Amino acid sequence: MAAGTSASNLDPALIFEIDVNSDAFKQRWMDHMTEWSTRPPFYAVWDETVMVMVGRHADAMEVFSDRERFSVELPARVGFERFDKFYGVEVLTQKDGADHDRLRRLSAPAYGPAAMRKFDQEMSRILDEMLDVLPTDGSVFDIVELFGDHLMVRIMLDGMFRLDERQRAVFNQMRAVIPMATTLPPGAEFPQVYVDAFTATRATIHELIAERRASPGDDIISRLVHAREDDDQFTDKELHDAIFTLCATALQSTVSAMSGLLIALWKNPDQLAAVRSDRSLIPSAVEEGLRLHGPALFTFPRFALEDTSVGGTPIHKGMIVRVAPAAANLDPSVYPNPLTFDARRNPQKTLSFGWGSHICIAQRLARMILNRSLERILDRFPTLELADIDFTPTYRGQAGELVPASIIMRIPPARP
Ligand code: HEM
Numbered sequence: 003m004a005a006g007t008s009a010s011n012l013d014p015a016l017i018f019e020i021d022v023n024s025d026a027f028k029q030r031w032m033d034h035m036t037e038w039s040t041r042p043p044f045y046a047v048w049d050e051t052v053m054v055m056v057g058r059h060a061d062a063m064e065v066f067s068d069r070e071r072f073s074v075e076l077p078a079r080v081g082f083e084r085f086d087k088f089y090g091v092e093v094l095t096q097k098d099g100a101d102h103d104r105l106r107r108l109s110a111p112a113y114g115p116a117a118m119r120k121f122d123q124e125m126s127r128i129l130d131e132m133l134d135v136l137p138t139d140g141s142v143f144d145i146v147e148l149f150g151d152h153l154m155v156r157i158m159l160d161g162m163f164r165l166d167e168r169q170r171a172v173f174n175q176m177r178a179v180i181p182m183a184t185t186l187p188p189g190a191e192f193p194q195v196y197v198d199a200f201t202a203t204r205a206t207i208h209e210l211i212a213e214r215r216a217s218p219g220d221d222i223i224s225r226l227v228h229a230r231e232d233d234d235q236f237t238d239k240e241l242h243d244a245i246f247t248l249c250a251t252a253l254q255s256t257v258s259a260m261s262g263l264l265i266a267l268w269k270n271p272d273q274l275a276a277v278r279s280d281r282s283l284i285p286s287a288v289e290e291g292l293r294l295h296g297p298a299l300f301t302f303p304r305f306a307l308e309d310t311s312v313g314g315t316p317i318h319k320g321m322i323v324r325v326a327p328a329a330a331n332l333d334p335s336v337y338p339n340p341l342t343f344d345a346r347r348n349p350q351k352t353l354s355f356g357w358g359s360h361i362c363i364a365q366r367l368a369r370m371i372l373n374r375s376l377e378r379i380l381d382r383f384p385t386l387e388l389a390d391i392d393f394t395p396t397y398r399g400q401a402g403e404l405v406p407a408s409i410i411m412r413i414p415p416a417r418p
Pocket residue numbers: 094095096106247248251252253255256257259296297298301302303353354355356357359360361362363364365367368369
C-alpha cells in the first residue's frame with residue numbers, strides 16, 4: 003500500500019474495491035450515493051490507496067466537526083502527493099488550527115454582506131446580458147456552454163474579481179488543468195501543461211496584488227489585498243495562496259451547482275410550475291437543488307490524527323477519510339423521500355457547502371448567484387424546457403466533483 007494504511011488489518015466485510023475516480027463511478031453517482039447514505043463508513047481501495055468513505059449525515063457531521071481527530075493538513079508521506087493538487091500552494095481548505103482560523107478571519111470580510119450588496123447591484127444586469135444570447139426561436143442549445151461557462155467568466159472572473167481578458171484566460175486555464183493532478187500516480191511528475199498553467203497563474207496573481215495595492219477597487223481581490231484585522235494582514239505568500247484558492251474552490255463549483263439546479267428542477271415539471279407561479283419558493287428550490295444535485299461528491303480529504311472510529315467503523319491513525327456530502331444529502335433519516343425534488347422542502351443542514359471550520363466561506367455569495375440566476379431565467383424565459391426530459395446527464399470533472407457536461411434545452415416561442 004502506498005498511502006493510507008494496509009488493507010490487511012481491516013475488517014474484510016467493510017472493504018470495497020471501488021475506483022471513485024472512474025467515469026463509470028461518476029455516471030452512476032446517484033446509485034452509489036444513495037447506497038452510501040445509509041451505510042456506515044467503509045473502506046474503499048482505489049489505486050492501492052485505502053480510504054474511509056463517509057456517507058451518512060450524522061457520520062459526515064462528526065468528521066467535519068472534529069478537528070482534534072480529523073485534520074485537512076496533508077501528511078508529508080509517500081503516496082499523499084495526489085492530494086496536493088495545487089503544486090505546493092497552501093490553500094485554506096488544507097490548513098488547520100490557529101493558522102487556518104487566522105487566515106479565515108482575514109479573508110471573511112471579502113465575502114461578507116458589503117461585498118455581496120455591491121455584486122447584487124450588478125448581477126441582474128450581467129445576467130440579463132448573458133441570457134440575451136440564448137435562442138428564443140425553439141432551436142436547441144446547450145445551456146452549460148451558452149450560460150454556465152459564461153457565469154464563471156462574466157460573474158466571477160470579471161464581475162467579482164475584476165480580471166482583464168488576459169488574466170481571465172490564465173485563471174480559466176488553471177481551473178481547467180486542476181483535475182489532471184487528481185489522477186497523478188503516487189510520486190509522478192506534474193504534467194508540463196499543468197506546470198505552465200501554474201507558472202502563468204502565479205505570475206498573474208503577483209501582478210494583480212501589485213495592481214490592487216496601487217489602485218484598490220471593491221472587487222474580492224482588492225478586498226483580500228487590503229484585508230486587515232487589528233495589526234494583522236496577509237503576507238505576500240499568503241495573499242498569493244488565498245487568491246489561488248479561488249481557482250480551486252470558487253470557479254467550477256458555482257457553475258456545477260447551477261447546472262445541477264437546472265437538471266433537478268427542470269426534470270420535475272410540477273415543481274418547476276410551482277416555483278414559476280410562486281417566486282418566494284426560489285430560495286428553497288435552490289437549497290433543494292444543492293441538496294439533490296450539488297457539485298461535490300466528496301470534499302477535500304481528511305487525515306485521522308489518532309486511532310478512532312466513526313459510526314462503529316474503526317479508523318486508524320493516518321488513514322485518509324473522505325466525506326461525501328452528496329450521500330449525506332440523501333440520508334433518508336434526515337430528508338424523507340430523499341430522491342424527490344420538493345421545492346417546498348427548504349432542507350436544513352445540507353452539506354453541499356461542507357460543515358464545521360471549513361464550511362464554504364463564500365456560501366452566501368454562491369447562494370446569491372444561484373438565486374439571482376434562477377430568478378432571471380424564470381423571468382426571461384417562461385417556456386424554457388429540456389429538449390428531452392428523460393435525458394441522462396453525463397458528468398466530467400476531477401475526482402469528487404460532479405460537473406454536468408451538457409444540458410440541451412430550448413425556448414419555444416410563447417403562445418399568443
Ligand atoms: C455553489 C457554489 C459553491 C459550493 C457548493 C462550495 C462548496 C464548498 C465546500 C464543500 C467547501 C469545504 C471543503 C472542505 O471542507 O473540504 C468550500 C470551501 C471553500 N470555498 Fe466554496 N463553494 C462554492 C462557491 C464558492 C465561491 C463562489 C467561493 C469564493 C468566491 C468559494 C470559496 C471557498 C473557500 C475560500 C473555501 C475554503 C474555506 C476554509 O477552508 O475555511 N466557494 N466550498
